Amino acid sequence: MTDHILHRFDKDLEDLNTHMERMFKLVRKNIKQAMEALFSGDIALAESTIEQDKAVNALEVEVDEMARQLIVIHQPVASDLRFVFAALKIVTDLERMGDLAASIAQNVKQLGGQVPQEDFQLPLMKELVIEQLKAARNAYRERDPVKAQAVIERDRTIDEIHAANQRIMLTYMAENPSLISHCMAVANIAKVIERIGDHVTNVAEMVIYVARGHEVRHTDPGRILELLEGEDDD
Amino acid sequence: MNEASSAEPVSSADAMIGIDGLRLWYGDHEVLHGVSLGIRERHVTAFIGPSGCGKSTLLRCVNRMNDRIQGCRLEGSVMLDGTDIYAPDVDVVQLRTRVGMVFQKPNPFPKTIYENIAYAPRIHGIARNGVAMDELVENCLHRAGLWEEVKDKLQQPGTALSGGQQQRLCIARTIAVRPEVILMDEPCSALDPIATAKIEELIDELKNEFTIVIVTHNMQQAARVSDYTAFFYLGDLIEYADTSTIFTAPNKTQTEDYITGRFG
Ligand SMILES: Nc1ncnc2c1ncn2[C@@H]1O[C@H](COP(=O)(O)OP(=O)(O)OP(=O)(O)O)[C@@H](O)[C@H]1O
Ligand SMILES: [Mg+2]
Numbered sequence: 387m388t389d390h391i392l393h394r395f396d397k398d399l400e401d402l403n404t405h406m407e408r409m410f411k412l413v414r415k416n417i418k419q420a421m422e423a424l425f426s427g428d429i430a431l432a433e434s435t436i437e438q439d440k441a442v443n444a445l446e447v448e449v450d451e452m453a454r455q456l457i458v459i460h461q462p463v464a465s466d467l468r469f470v471f472a473a474l475k476i477v478t479d480l481e482r483m484g485d486l487a488a489s490i491a492q493n494v495k496q497l498g499g500q501v502p503q504e505d506f507q508l509p510l511m512k513e514l515v516i517e518q519l520k521a522a523r524n525a526y527r528e529r530d531p532v533k534a535q536a537v538i539e540r541d542r543t544i545d546e547i548h549a550a551n552q553r554i555m556l557t558y559m560a561e562n563p564s565l566i567s568h569c570m571a572v573a574n575i576a577k578v579i580e581r582i583g584d585h586v587t588n589v590a591e592m593v594i595y596v597a598r599g600h601e602v603r604h605t606d607p608g609r610i611l612e613l614l615e616g617e618d619d620d
Numbered sequence: 621m622n623e624a625s626s627a628e629p630v631s632s633a634d635a636m637i638g639i640d641g642l643r644l645w646y647g648d649h650e651v652l653h654g655v656s657l658g659i660r661e662r663h664v665t666a667f668i669g670p671s672g673c674g675k676s677t678l679l680r681c682v683n684r685m686n687d688r689i690q691g692c693r694l695e696g697s698v699m700l701d702g703t704d705i706y707a708p709d710v711d712v713v714q715l716r717t718r719v720g721m722v723f724q725k726p727n728p729f730p731k732t733i734y735e736n737i738a739y740a741p742r743i744h745g746i747a748r749n750g751v752a753m754d755e756l757v758e759n760c761l762h763r764a765g766l767w768e769e770v771k772d773k774l775q776q777p778g779t780a781l782s783g784g785q786q787q788r789l790c791i792a793r794t795i796a797v798r799p800e801v802i803l804m805d806e807p808c809s810a811l812d813p814i815a816t817a818k819i820e821e822l823i824d825e826l827k828n829e830f831t832i833v834i835v836t837h838n839m840q841q842a843a844r845v846s847d848y849t850a851f852f853y854l855g856d857l858i859e860y861a862d863t864s865t866i867f868t869a870p871n872k873t874q875t876e877d878y879i880t881g882r883f884g
Contacts, residue, residue: 388882390881391881391882463867464869464877464880545761
């Protein structure tokens with residue numbers, strides 16, 4: 387991306403971007419930490435995760451304000467407009483992911499230091515969703531629609547594991563009625579991870595919008611790929 | 621990019637003005653290098669691009685304002701409603717009643733407000749003096765959004781109005797001869813934001829009746845008033861698309877660089 391003639395404009399865009407990066411990092415840290423608290427039954431860690439979510443919320447408000455200012459002062463168009471618009475969407479998803487990390491930490495507190503007796507593939511789901519978030523952030527950084535499409539595509543894996551998990555859990559609860567409430571808490575957490583995955587997908591969709599101007603929400607990943615492959619001129 | 625932007629935004633069937641392979645020289649200097657585009661009836665089309673890219677030159681081709689310029693020569697064709705406006709039998713005076721023009725600097729005649737409107741219709745026999753003319757004058761001033769401001773001073777000179785009022789007077793004068801097309805070359809560049817907003821609202825009204833082509837250096841204005849936008853660079857048409865496409869997701873890097881202010 388070449389520079390604007392107005393350096394102030396570039397500086398404001400860069401500041402906005404820096405805040406976004408910080409938010410990506412913090413959200414990822416909080417999700418990881420919430421899951422660590424779960425596996426280790428560390429209530430103090432869960433509490434600090436809940437505390438750290440306030441910083442994520444504050445960043446969202448800051449990004450909103452920066453975007454508002456940027457629109458008023460510079461009246462961005464074309465890719466600049468798409469970037470600012472997408473930034474507003476992305477921070478909303480990041481903020482929601484932050485809330486979901488805090489909600490995992492809440493569940494950990496409710497489990498009162500008990501660690502999951504059966505892991506029901508939670509470590510795998512956690513690894514996948516953290517990888518996805520990292521991949522989405524890279525796609526965002528590089529404004530790379532192909533990497534973003536791959537993120538959208540891979541969300542299916544998380545969904546599939548989650549669905550399989552739920553079936554296994556039902557059987558498990560039927561066989562071990564005494565573990566029902568424990569299992570419900572674990573099932574809740576699995577559901578939360580699956581939802582974090584959906585928010586990561588939203589971020590990836592906005593990356594494609596920034597890079598190419600395509601509105602790909604509610605579009606099948608295969609169709610998105612066709613769309614991107616049909617235009618490798620730029 | 622997306623399907624819409626690579627195709628022509630205005631099909632030749634929809635085009636009221638068809639410009640095809642237009643090349644233009646001032647002496648040895650070729651300033652338009654084969655421009656082709658269709659302009660849609662009762663829509664607003666904006667021409668944008670850096671200074672000297674040929675926007676005004678192209679606009680003036682549509683009512684043959686370049687004819688008077690020494691050493692100006694052109695190739696290609698400009699069709700208005702299917703007829704070639706450069707054909708030998710075309711009456712240029714008649715053509716200019718069909719294709720009116722509003723300039724950057726408001727240029728009312730040094731006559732009364734009333735006479736500014738009545739002058740051309742009288743010459744063209746559109747209305748005689750008397751009630752018919754009074755009605756025509758009032759009607760044009762109404763449609764130009766100026767009636768309320770001038771109805772009590774129709775006999776005062778047009779040049780005594782404010783810049784924005786003068787520009788609306790010029791628009792009223794242009795529509796008085798019932799043109800089909802109105803060409804506007806930076807019509808607001810000498811006006812303050814309020815006067816500009818009034819002209820923009822007027823453009824929005826007028827497009828129900830007229831086909832409008834506007835040259836502007838104000839990107840927000842192009843985005844606000846036009847349905848289609850054409851971006852020119854050094855005498856070439858670089859990109860032509862729906863205005864919303866141009867300002868949200870232009871197809872060409874040059875368009876993007878220009879409208880985002882990365883040009884240079
Ligand atoms: N009467 C003329 N004689 C010779 N050259 C001319 C004449 N009018 C314009 N030109 C040249 O033709 C080119 C296009 O000029 P034109 O006025 O059409 O540009 P423009 O896009 O309208 O620019 P601006 O935004 O500054 O009004 C320029 O290089 C200009 O110098
Ligand atoms: Mg000009």
